[in-house]
Amino acid sequence: MSRGLFITVEGIEGAGKTTNLEFVRSVLGELDMEVVTTREPGGTPLAEEIRELLLRPRDEQVSSTAELLMMFAARAQHLEQKIMPLLKSGVHVLSDRFTDATYAYQGGGRGLSWELIANLEKIVQRNFRPDLTLLLCVNPEVGIARAKKRGELDRFEQEKLEFYTRVQDAYMKRVAEAPERYCVINAQDPLELIQPKIRQALLNKLAE
Numbered sequence: 495m496s497r498g499l500f501i502t503v504e505g506i507e508g509a510g511k512t513t514n515l516e517f518v519r520s521v522l523g524e525l526d527m528e529v530v531t532t533r534e535p536g537g538t539p540l541a542e543e544i545r546e547l548l549l550r551p552r553d554e555q556v557s558s559t560a561e562l563l564m565m566f567a568a569r570a571q572h573l574e575q576k577i578m579p580l581l582k583s584g585v586h587v588l589s590d591r592f593t594d595a596t597y598a599y600q601g602g603g604r605g606l607s608w609e610l611i612a613n614l615e616k617i618v619q620r621n622f623r624p625d626l627t628l629l630l631c632v633n634p635e636v637g638i639a640r641a642k643k644r645g646e647l648d649r650f651e652q653e654k655l656e657f658y659t660r661v662q663d664a665y666m667k668r669v670a671e672a673p674e675r676y677c678v679i680n681a682q683d684p685l686e687l688i689q690p691k692i693r694q695a696l697l698n699k700l701a702e
């Protein structure tokens with residue numbers, strides 16, 4: 495049995511990750527493929543508890559290093575208990591965010607070093623990387639406006655615009671490091687333009 499594909503969707507808040515993840519699921523479903531969707535931080539009961547700790551707005555200043563370690567603690571649990579067993583059993587896994595988000599938010603946004611993140615990535619994932627990453631790019635003003643429409647903002651969404659510009663730049667730095675893994679999409683376009691591109695990227699990956 496061949497291993498399932500691990501597909502991740504990335505971008506700043508309001509880029510359309512949740513919307514397009516559902517679309518990816520439907521495309522794979524049309525092809526009769528077994529697929530499980532998940533998210534980071536989160537994906538297992540323990541990792542979801544860590545997510546709640548991470549996203550809850552609080553008065554206490556959160557150390558960037560503590561934030562980084564909690565992201566990787568949740569990821570280690572998620573990988574071991576959910577992602578790897580599913581992939582090994584031939585199921586495709588779609589994740590709303592993964593380690594690119596750590597480079598983007600804790601690296602670009604918080605200013606932690608790329609090397610530190612790479613070291614933790616090696617400990618937790620060894621050489622494991624997504625097979626395909628859909629990066630949805632949106633101007634931070636547009637993304638935040640979309641996220642605000644949803645109601646109360648979480649701890650990350652309360653960050654300023656410059657933070658999101660650094661996050662977006664860090665995502666692009668990741669793409670430059672391994673362009674073959676990414677499909678970069680202009681997420682300001684209407685969904686009718688975006689989704690055929692996503693479908694094609696999936697079909698290309700499946701045909702490899």
Ligand code: Z5A
Pocket residue numbers: 505506507508509510511512513514534535565590591592593594595596597599600640641648650651681682683684685688
């Ligand atoms: N985080 C981190 O710091 N480090 C890490 O390693 C990881 C995560 C893994 C988790 O949030 C937080 O954790 C995240 C980074 C941090 N920071 N924040 N906040 P999350 O991923 O669960 O939630 P989010 O980023 O806030 O996602 P979101 O706000 O739900 O956005 P989205 O999923 O990208 O968007 P959406 O819900 O699909 O769409 C938003 C709205 O826009 C909705 O009304 C859509 O109908 C609309 N939309 C979507 N696409 C379009 C287009 N193309 N045109 C017009 N309207 C659109």
